[in-house]
Structures are given as structure tokens and as C-alpha cells.
Amino acid sequence: MSITADIIRGHTETIILVSLMEHDSYGYQINKDILHKTNNRYELKEATLYTAFRRLEQAGYITTYWGDEKVGARRRYYSITQEGRKACEQGLREWKEAKAVIDKLLESNEYM
Amino acid sequence: MSITADIIRGHTETIILVSLMEHDSYGYQINKDILHKTNNRYELKEATLYTAFRRLEQAGYITTYWGDEKVGARRRYYSITQEGRKACEQGLREWKEAKAVIDKLLESNEYM
DNA sequence: CAAGATACCTCGCCTGTCAAGGTATATAAT
DNA sequence: ATTATATACCTTGACAGGCGAGGTATCTTG
Numbered sequence: 001m002s003i004t005a006d007i008i009r010g011h012t013e014t015i016i017l018v019s020l021m022e023h024d025s026y027g028y029q030i031n032k033d034i035l036h037k038t039n040n041r042y043e044l045k046e047a048t049l050y051t052a053f054r055r056l057e058q059a060g061y062i063t064t065y066w067g068d069e070k071v072g073a074r075r076r077y078y079s080i081t082q083e084g085r086k087a088c089e090q091g092l093r094e095w096k097e098a099k100a101v102i103d104k105l106l107e108s109n110e111y112m
Numbered sequence: 113m114s115i116t117a118d119i120i121r122g123h124t125e126t127i128i129l130v131s132l133m134e135h136d137s138y139g140y141q142i143n144k145d146i147l148h149k150t151n152n153r154y155e156l157k158e159a160t161l162y163t164a165f166r167r168l169e170q171a172g173y174i175t176t177y178w179g180d181e182k183v184g185a186r187r188r189y190y191s192i193t194q195e196g197r198k199a200c201e202q203g204l205r206e207w208k209e210a211k212a213v214i215d216k217l218l219e220s221n222e223y224m
Numbered sequence: 225c226a227a228g229a230t231a232c233c234t235c236g237c238c239t240g241t242c243a244a245g246g247t248a249t250a251t252a253a254t
Numbered sequence: 255a256t257t258a259t260a261t262a263c264c265t266t267g268a269c270a271g272g273c274g275a276g277g278t279a280t281c282t283t284g
Contacts, residue, residue, distance in 0.1 A: 118270085118271070121271090138262080138263090139262075139263070140261065140262050140263080141262095158263090158264085159264090159265080159266095162263080162264060162265085163265090181262095184261065184262080185260095185261055185262035185263070186262070186263070187261095187262065187263085188262085188263070
């Protein structure tokens with residue numbers, strides 16, 4: 001995993017929110033989706049994932065409920081709220097802005 | 113300044129190293145260059161800048177010397193080392209990788 | 225019945241950011 | 255003269271997010 005903690009820092013919440021935009025999901029699944037979407041290049045650490053869930057819940061961006069699995073391990077599902085959708089869009093805008101700025105600063109000269 | 117601390121986190125050192133690739137410079141100038149390069153959209157906080165210099169020096173990525181200004185405030189100049197150039201290139205590679213991964217995760221669905 | 229996958233969780237350390245405070249010089253305005 | 259602003263440097267301590275290390279429980283497969 002070449003992506004360092006500091007580079008991903010601050011994007012975790014938006015990544016989770018985006019993954020909840022289409023449909024409710026649960027922690028383990030969200031992380032596996034991330035792994036597959038990135039062709040096994042990236043995966044959130046469990047501790048990071050769950051602390052992010054707590055923050056997002058605290059902020060009112062997601063709500064949670066237990067699945068009714070008759071079999072297998074219990075699943076805690078997460079659902080994005082209207083506020084969460086706004087925060088998600090804001091996060092995406094911030095990413096685009098940050099990307100443009102960092103690209104400008106890093107690629108203004110090409111040393112690669 | 114819409115770019116949050118967490119999004120920029122981890123790029124600071126590479127930003128500084130890139131700015132030293134062409135020629136030696138000093139703190140105040142580097143920060144002003146960043147400000148101009150980004151059309152006043154971004155500027156490092158002084159504390160962040162100087163703590164980053166200490167880290168980079170500690171890591172052997174930059175060396176430092178005092179300017180011989182006859183007039184005005186003294187300037188501490190920084191010079192990138194060979195190790196620093198390597199670290200810079202590594203930082204640029206990491207940025208490209210991180211950008212690709214985050215883009216994949218955030219733009220796999222378009223909600224903007 | 226051991227191993228591995230699924231599925232959840234918390235504690236406490238680490239590290240980069242930055243607000244707040246400081247020093248000193250030169251110039252322009254009041 | 256004094257105040258303000260720009261230049262130019264610096265440190266301390268709080269804060270917050272990432273995550274290593276540890277834990278629990280269920281199901282499947284060899």
C-alpha cells in the first residue's frame with residue numbers, strides 16, 4: 001500500500017459518503033468495495049473506518065441500523081442523510097479544488 | 113482559503129522540495145511563490161512552513177545557510193540535496209498514485 | 225477442530241497542522 | 255516621533271485523524 005496516511009487524510013469521510021450515495025451498506029462491504037474499485041491498491045484500515053463512521057454519525061451525515069441477518073455475523077448498516085449528501089458534494093468540490101492547487105504547485109515544473 | 117488542513121496534509125514537504133528544485137530560496141519567498149502560483153488560493157501557515165523545514169533538514173533533504181543581506185531582515189536560505197531530489201521525485205510519484213486512487217473512489221460516480 | 229473469512233469494536237500512540245505568541249529591520253504614512 | 259505595514263525569522267502546545275494492537279462472535283471448509 002503506497003498511499004501514506006497523510007495523503008489520504010481528510011478524504012476518508014468523503015470516500016465513505018460517496019460509497020453510500022447509491023445504497024446503504026455496512027463497514028466490511030464498504031471497505032471491500034474500495035479495495036475492488038482501486039484494483040487492490042487501497043483499503044482503509046479498520047480502525048480508521050470505524051472511527052470515521054462514529055464521526056460521520058456524530059455529525060449527522062449518516063444514520064445506522066442493524067441488519068436482520070438470520071445467519072452469519074451481524075451487520076451494522078449505514079445510510080446517508082440529506083445533510084450527508086450535502087457534505088459529500090462539498091467534499092467532492094474540495095477535492096477538485098485541492099487537486100487543482102496541488103497539481104499547480106507540484107507540476108508547475110516537471111521533474112518526473 | 114477553502115483548502116482544509118487535512119487535504120493538504122502530507123503534501124507540504126513535496127511542495128517545498130519542488131519549489132527548491134530550480135534554485136535555493138528562503139522561507140518567506142517560498143511562501144509568497146506558493147501564493148502567487150496558486151493565484152492567491154493557497155498559502156502555507158508560517159508554523160507549518162518552519163516545522164516542515166526542520167523535518168526536511170533532519171531528514172537530510174535540505175541544507176541551510178544564512179544570506180549575507182547588508183540591508184533588511186536576515187534570510188535563511190535552503191538548498192535541496194541529492195537525497196532531497198530523490199524524495200521530491202518520490203513525493204511526485206506518490207501524489208500521482210494517490211490522485212488516481214482518490215479520483216477513482218470519488219468520481220466513480222458523479223454527483224456534482 | 226483448526227484455519228480463515230466474515231463482521232464488529234476500542235484504546236492509546238503518533239504525527240502534521242496551526243493558533244498564538246515572540247524577535248528584529250526597513251519603509252511609508254500620520 | 256510614532257504608528258502601521260511589509261519583510262523575515264522562530265517556538266510552544268493543543269488538537270485531530272490515522273492506525274497498530276488488541277479484542278469479540280459467527281460461519282464455512284478442510
